[in-house]
Amino acid sequence: ILNVEQSPQSLHVQEGDSTNFTCSFPSSNFYALHWYRWETAKSPEALFVMTLNGDEKKKGRISATLNTKEGYSYLYIKGSQPEDSATYLCARRAGSYQLTFGKGTKLSVIP
Amino acid sequence: NAGVTQTPKFQVLKTGQSMTLQCAQDMNHEYMSWYRQDPGMGLRLIHYSVGAGITDQGEVPNGYNVSRSTTEDFPLRLLSAAPSQTSVYFCASSYSGLVDPSYEQYFGPGTRLTVT
Numbered sequence: 001i002l003n004v005e006q007s008p009q010s011l012h013v014q015e016g017d018s019t020n021f022t023c024s025f026p027s028s029n030f031y032a033l034h035w036y037r038w039e040t041a042k043s044p045e046a047l048f049v050m051t052l053n054g055d056e057k058k059k060g061r062i063s064a065t066l067n068t069k070e071g072y073s074y075l076y077i078k079g080s081q082p083e084d085s086a087t088y089l090c091a092r093r094a095g096s097y098q099l100t101f102g103k104g105t106k107l108s109v110i111p
Numbered sequence: 112n113a114g115v116t117q118t119p120k121f122q123v124l125k126t127g128q129s130m131t132l133q134c135a136q137d138m139n140h141e142y143m144s145w146y147r148q149d150p151g152m153g154l155r156l157i158h159y160s161v162g163a164g165i166t167d168q169g170e171v172p173n174g175y176n177v178s179r180s181t182t183e184d185f186p187l188r189l190l191s192a193a194p195s196q197t198s199v200y201f202c203a204s205s206y207s208g209l210v211d212p213s214y215e216q217y218f219g220p221g222t223r224l225t226v227t
Contacts, residue, residue: 032212043201043218044154051212089154093212097142097161098169103153 004092006102013080014110020076021105023090027071032093035064035075038104039086047075047088080109112137115219117202123225124192132187132222134202140217141207143185147171147198148221154201160185161207192226199223 005024013019025033032051036044048057053068061078077084087106091099118133136143144159156169160179174196176188185204189196205216 034216043220046215046217049213049215091154091216097207098144098156098159099216100156101146101154103151 004090004100004102006088006090006105008105009103010106010108012108012110015080015082017080017109018076018078019080019107020074021088021107023073023075023102025071025073025090025092025100025102026094027068029094030068030071030092031095033066033068033073034091034093034099035073036089036091037086038089044089077107080107082109082111085109114138115202115204115217117200117219117222119222120220121223123227124189125227126192126194128189128192130189130192132189132200132202132224134185134187134219135183136185136202136204136217137183138204138217139182140204141182142216143179143202143204144169144216145175145177145185145187146201146203148201149198157187157200189224194226197224197226 007022034049035047037047038044048064050066055066057064063076066073085108087104089104091101115136141162145157146154148154155171157175158177160166166177179185200222202219203216206214
């Protein structure tokens with residue numbers, strides 16, 4: 001994998017469903033993996049920053065896991081709510097500074 | 112703390128005009144960057160800076176110029192606006208990842224630019 005790739009591109013779920021997305025990235029020269037939540041007409045807001053293989057982070061109903069050896073991270077949302085509707089971005093930090101972003105997964109939660 | 116601020120929020124330019132998008136942060140972050148966001152393209156890095164007096168190009172630098180004379184400010188200059196530069200521009204900042212790679216990057220509210 002040469003770039004940061006996210007799947008699926010978009011997702012529609014019913015309120016109360018649990019869901020997950022995938023972020024795939026080059027495993028070489030890895031420093032950190034960031035997840036952002038981005039609501040329409042707002043700026044991206046950081047959810048998690050993960051650095052170690054096997055890292056698991058949790059914030060309320062949202063959690064994330066990291067596998068740096070195989071180059072992927074999963075974001076899970078348990079019991080989706082309409083307010084979870086947003087685009088979820090992942091970004092890989094390869095060096096000390098720059099982030100390379102995926103194109104995002106757009107989640108729509110239907111009431 | 113105001114965080115990362117950007118001005119203006121909206122701007123319409125005519126082809127060939129120049130302008131400067133302003134970005135400022137009050138968190139004493141070493142690293143600042145400019146991204147553009149286009150439909151289906153995600154966030155693409157234009158230029159970045161790792162400290163006052165130090166800047167470098169990102170993925171899509173053509174047509175843009177930056178300078179960093181202070182830690183707080185990182186303006187983005189459009190030299191001669193083109194319709195292809197119609198986009199939403201985000202400024203972001205963070206601490207250096209040299210000491211701790213787990214630092215978050217904070218984004219400004221964005222500037223929506225239309226070039227006609």
